[in-house]
Amino acid sequence: HGTGTKNKAMAGSGIALPEDSIDVTNNPAVAPFVGDQLVIGAAVFSPIRKYETSSSMANGGCFPGMGCAFTIGPNSLKSKSNYFVIPHIAKSWQLENDAAWAIAFYGRGGMNTDWQGGTASFSPMGPGSTGTFPGTYGDGLMDFDGMDPNTFSNGNAGVNLSQAFLDITWAKKVNENFSFGVSAVLVSQMFEAKGIRTFGPYTKSVAETGNPMLPADYLYNNGTDWSYCYGLKVGMHAPINDMVTFGAMYQTKISMTEFDDYSDLFADGGDFDIPADLKLGVTIHTSESLAFNFDIEHIWYSDVDAVGNPISNIFACPGAGAGGTDLSQCLGGKNGAGFGWDDMTVYKVGMRWSNNEDWTWRLGYSYGEQPIPDSEMTFNILAPATIEHHFTAGFTLERVKGRQFNMALMYAPNSKVSGMQNFDPSQSVTFEMYQWELEASYSWRF
Numbered sequence: 052h053g054t055g056t057k058n059k060a061m062a063g064s065g066i067a068l069p070e071d072s073i074d075v076t077n078n079p080a081v082a083p084f085v086g087d088q089l090v091i092g093a094a095v096f097s098p099i100r101k102y103e104t105s106s107s108m109a110n111g112g113c114f115p116g117m118g119c120a121f122t123i124g125p126n127s128l129k130s131k132s133n134y135f136v137i138p139h140i141a142k143s144w145q146l147e148n149d150a151a152w153a154i155a156f157y158g159r160g161g162m163n164t165d166w167q168g169g170t171a172s173f174s175p176m177g178p179g180s181t182g183t184f185p186g187t188y189g190d191g192l193m194d195f196d197g198m199d200p201n202t203f204s205n206g207n208a209g210v211n212l213s214q215a216f217l218d219i220t221w222a223k224k225v226n227e228n229f230s231f232g233v234s235a236v237l238v239s240q241m242f243e244a245k246g247i248r249t250f251g252p253y254t255k256s257v258a259e260t261g262n263p264m265l266p267a268d269y270l271y272n273n274g275t276d277w278s279y280c281y282g283l284k285v286g287m288h289a290p291i292n293d294m295v296t297f298g299a300m301y302q303t304k305i306s307m308t309e310f311d312d313y314s315d316l317f318a319d320g321g322d323f324d325i326p327a328d329l330k331l332g333v334t335i336h337t338s339e340s341l342a343f344n345f346d347i348e349h350i351w352y353s354d355v356d357a358v359g360n361p362i363s364n365i366f367a368c369p370g371a372g373a374g375g376t377d378l379s380q381c382l383g384g385k386n387g388a389g390f391g392w393d394d395m396t397v398y399k400v401g402m403r404w405s406n407n408e409d410w411t412w413r414l415g416y417s418y419g420e421q422p423i424p425d426s427e428m429t430f431n432i433l434a435p436a437t438i439e440h441h442f443t444a445g446f447t448l449e450r451v452k453g454r455q456f457n458m459a460l461m462y463a464p465n466s467k468v469s470g471m472q473n474f475d476p477s478q479s480v481t482f483e484m485y486q487w488e489l490e491a492s493y494s495w496r497f
Contacts, residue, residue, distance in 0.1 A: 052417055052441045052461060053077070054157055055139065056092050056492040060445025060459035061401025062415025064344035066332040067288065067298030068403065071494055072143035075153040075220045077330065078300040079232030080288035082151035082222035085143050092457070092492025093138045096161040100130040100484045102187075102432050107172075108477035121249065121474035123187060123429070126169035132209065135161040139492070149224035160213035162434055167207050171249065187432060188249040208246025210433045211275070214325070215239050218284065228291065234284040236302065238325060242278070242310050244271045247433070252370035253388070254315040255381035263370050267315040270382070276312035278323060280305050294336050302328040304354060318356035318387035326358070327351045332399075344401040344415075352392040352422055360389035362430050362473050390434060391427030395419050401443075409450055413459075415443040425470030428480040435482035437466040445490075453496035461488040 053063030055073035065074075069081035072088045104124035141155035171189030187208040215238070222232030247270065252263035254270055282305035289297045305325040314321035332346035353359035365388035366373040368381035379385040397419030405411045421437045445459035463486040472478040 052443070052463075055090070055141075056445065056457040056459045056490050057413065057447065059094075059461060059488070059490055060413035060415060060443055060457075061344055061403065062399050062417040062441050062443040062461075063348070063397070064332060064346040064399035064401035064415055064417070065334065065403075066286075066300055066330050066346060067296040067334040068342060068344055069288070071141070072153050073139055073141040073155055073157070073492075075141065075143065075222070075232070075234065076155050076157055076216070076218050078286040078288060078298050079153075079218070079220040079234040079284050080222050080230045080286035080298070080300075082143055082153045082220050082232055083145065083149055083224040083230055084288065085151075085153075087145055087497040088141075088143050088494055089497075090139070090141045090492055090494040092140075092490060093136055094459075094488050094490035096135045096137055096486070096488045097133050098161055098484055098486045099133060100164060100435050100482065101128065102166075102435060102480065102482035103127045104472060104481075105479045107475050109475050122172045122478055123432075123472060123475070123480070124169055124171065125478075126187065128166050128169050128187065130209070131165040131167050132163045132211075135163070137161065149230075151220075151222050153218075153220040153222075155218045155220070156216070157218075158213065158215050162436060163211040163213075164209040164433055164435075165207065166209055166246070166432070173249070186246055188247050208433070209244075211241070211243040213241050220284075222286075228289060230288045232286045232288075234286075236282040236284055236305065238280055238282065238305055238307065240278045240307060240323070240325075241275050242313060242323065243273075243275045244313060244316060244433075247271045247316075250316075250382060253365050253368050253382050254370070255368075255378050255384040255387065256315050258368055258370040258378055258381045261369075267382075269312055269321070270315040271313075273312040276310045278307040278310055280307045282325070296334045296336075298330075298332045298334075300328075300330045304351070315383040317383065318360055318389055319385050320383055323357045324355045326355050340405045342403045344399070344403075346399040346401075348397045348399065348419075350395045350397075353394050356386065357389045358392050360386065361391040362388045362427055364388040388430070390430050391424060392422040392436075393424060395422050409448060411447040411449075413443075413445045413447075415441070417441045417443075421466060421468065423468050425468060427473075428468070428470045428482075429473040431468075432480070432482060435468070435484055437468050437482065437484045438463045438486060439466050440464055455494045457492045457494065459488075459490045461486070461490075463487070
């Protein structure tokens with residue numbers, strides 16, 4: 052919902068309200084307006100996730116165009132990964148001729164899931180061959196025919212995705228009413244998946260062999276894999292007059308290197324890119340002590356195949372048992388199934404008010420329709436990003452000039468998505484989430 056403590060206290064609004072060096076991550080053009088400053092901070096983030104599945108009417112049956120039943124539960128589970136620490140640090144330097152440099156490191160994460168327990172049942176060979184196994188996705192596909200009876204029988208399933216960003220920024224103030232900036236964005240991300248062996252027959256590598264009972268070597272339980280690349284941000288900052296300031300930022304799509312150890316999971320052999328992002332904002336200063344922000348952000352999730360491709364692609368894969376022959380739509384294929392996320396547009400409002408020389412108070416609210424259609428339920432148990440509303444508040448205490456202590460609190464109320472389980476249309480899936488976050492930072496001006 053934002054980057055930097057002050058920005059998060061206003062629900063991510065304020066790209067036209069430069070306050071700290073970390074603000075260059077939201078708009079690189081503000082670097083000449085934040086002075087020489089060092090900021091260090093960290094957040095404790097807690098997303099509470101739950102999913103439920105109804106009873107099934109499949110009884111080991113098959114469905115036209117969807118192969119044979121793969122039933123999850125009925126289960127009602129809460130994820131065991133509930134607390135994450137997310138850091139940031141930034142430094143800015145003012146140069147001659149109204150230019151500035153800045154460097155900022157910040158993390159993203161906290162959508163990790165850990166589903167412990169539950170059951171799943173399968174009939175991959177057709178009616179009458181059903182078996183029931185522990186775990187959200189069963190995690191023991193080969194057990195029912197007597198092969199490999201003790202493999203990963205603990206049943207835990209989940210994913211772990213974390214990202215680290217380093218923005219190197221240069222910006223120039225052209226005049227008092229306009230500045231522009233550019234950032235080189237260096238990115239590394241780490242990923243791990245476990246407990247999803249059930250999807251082995253739907254992978255391109257297994258479908259190529261024609262034997263659905265072979266394991267997919269690069270689907271899950273391969274430990275942590277790393278991916279790297281770089282992108283670009285451009286921004287502009289325009290104080291139109293003493294009352295109104297406009298800001299804009301665009302970040303390019305970042306084409307990451309592949310997760311080779313999970314090339315059977317993500318589309319195009321393990322490709323997991325970072326989507327393009329556009330932010331626009333206006334700040335209105337009604338007085339010296341009071342400012343209001345109105346921002347909008349758009350994220351192009353659908354341009355990243357691993358995130359935007361629908362799970363329905365999987366039924367064109369030969370291993371799905373639905374008569375498909377297109378290897379490119381298997382997991383890991385060129386057009387492999389993904390999480391089916393829509394693009395997101397997020398609307399943000401925020402307020403900053405100073406009541407004296409020491410204290411500054413902030414409030415914020417943001418809304419964005421969650422990106423998961425009700426037709427994309429089964430895969431999104433791994434990443435149930437259902438949040439739509441963020442309510443935020445925070446403050447700055449500056450007892451010594453140039454030394455600031457900042458706090459931000461976020462609460463995102465419970466939000467649900469329900470729909471048909473993609474591999475068993477007689478079964479419904481509901482997942483829900485609420486979140487809170489507490490962040491603190493300290494800054495020094497030189």
